[in-house]
Amino acid sequence: MTPSFAHRFQSQMLVVFLASSCLFVSISNALENVELGKDLSVTLELIKHQPCKSGKWTKKLEFESxxxxxxxxxxxxxxKPNCFTIGGQVEVLEDFGGDFSIYLELKNTAKKNTVPEKCVRQPENGCGGFGSCLYCNACETFGDKLGVRAQLLLDGQPISCADGLKKGSYDNLKLAFCLPDIDDVISSQGLSKESFLQLIQGDDGNSVRAMGIFATVYVFDSDVSKQMATQIKIEGVYRRTKYSFFKDTQLPAEVYWSLPFNQIIKNQQSYVACHKIYGNLKVNRK
Known part of the structure; x- marks a missing residue:
């Protein structure tokens, strides 16, 4: 039976949400199998990762490409099952302090003005969720009900938001993170593992198609959660006035890029580090 368009839409969204959970893993070896439950795993194939081009934003941190x-x-x-760290050479170009926040922007195309994937299960305060989401207080352990967690570690210890980072080169600065449980991710989209696998199976019925992931990581040293919280309210009002058959339909580009937080990204404001990641994602049955 051919899957319905609605289910195909759900599966495409879910693949990107899985990518948000596995995002930083793709900076590792070319192929890395990550356990996401007892009978599913994700294979990530890195193409490349690199700092964003300089622009209007003030660069304070630069990660190794x-x-x-x-x-x-x-x-x-x-x-710690499904928990990892990533290090490398990090250049701190200016003293870096305040409220560390990370915004993960996820797309299935490299086109610049394409609307990113929606943030799902996003709290009213604007921090957390799956998809293209803002994660606040990234210098401390943070998480939501689905278990997304991350830390910035200096010499193996969480960085103090108050102390921040001094200008210089660091080879002892790492990002520590844990992946959420696959059952929670899939159930958040109203799918079972079986239905999800059926939707992404290859033509031979055994393998699954590789899917391109285009991600951008933005780091802020200021509190931008108010802009995101305001954006959630505005988007909610807009969606209530516009009927859509699908709950998670993307906003029109002109509407999306006019929202408060999205304008920060569009106009290259406030963030102090930016890193792009390109890779392929494949979900496998064990």
């Missing part, structure tokens, strides 16, 4: 042959490597965290 790489591809499938070089660059930062993935390190599993002992006694």
């Amino acid at each position: 790489g591809n499938d042959r070089r660059g930062p490597k993935l390190e599993p965290q002992a006694d």
Whole structure:
């Protein structure tokens, strides 16, 4: 039976949400199998990752670039299933302090003005969720009900937001993160594992098609959650006035880029680090 368009739409969205959970893993080796539940795993193939081009924004941090042959490597965290750290050479160009926040922008195309994937299960305060979402207080452990967690570590210890980072070169600065449980991710889209796998199976019925992932990581040293929280309210009002058959239909580009937080990204304001990641994602049955 051919899957319905609605289910195809759901599966495409879910693949990107899985990518948000696995995003930083793709900076590791060319191929890395990540356990996401007892019977599913994700294979990530890195193409390349690199700093964003300079622009209107003030660059305070620059992360090391790489591809499938070089660059930062993935390190599993002992006694923490599905938890990893990534290091490498990090240049702090100016003293860096305040409220660390990270925005993950996820697309299935490299086109600049394409509307990113929607943030799902986003709290009213604008921090957390799956998809293209803002994660606040990234210098501390943070998470939502689905178990998304991340830390910035200096010499293995969480960075103090108050102390920040001093100007200089760092080889002891790492991002630590844990992946959420696959069951929670899939159930958030109203799908079972079986239905999800059926939707992404290849023509031979056994393999699954590789899907391109285009991600941009933005780092802020100021509190931008108010802009995101305001944006959520405005988007809610807009959606209530516009009927759509699908709950998670993307906003028109002209509407999306006019919203408060999205204008920060469009106009290259406030963020102090920016890094692009390109790769392929494949979900496998064990």
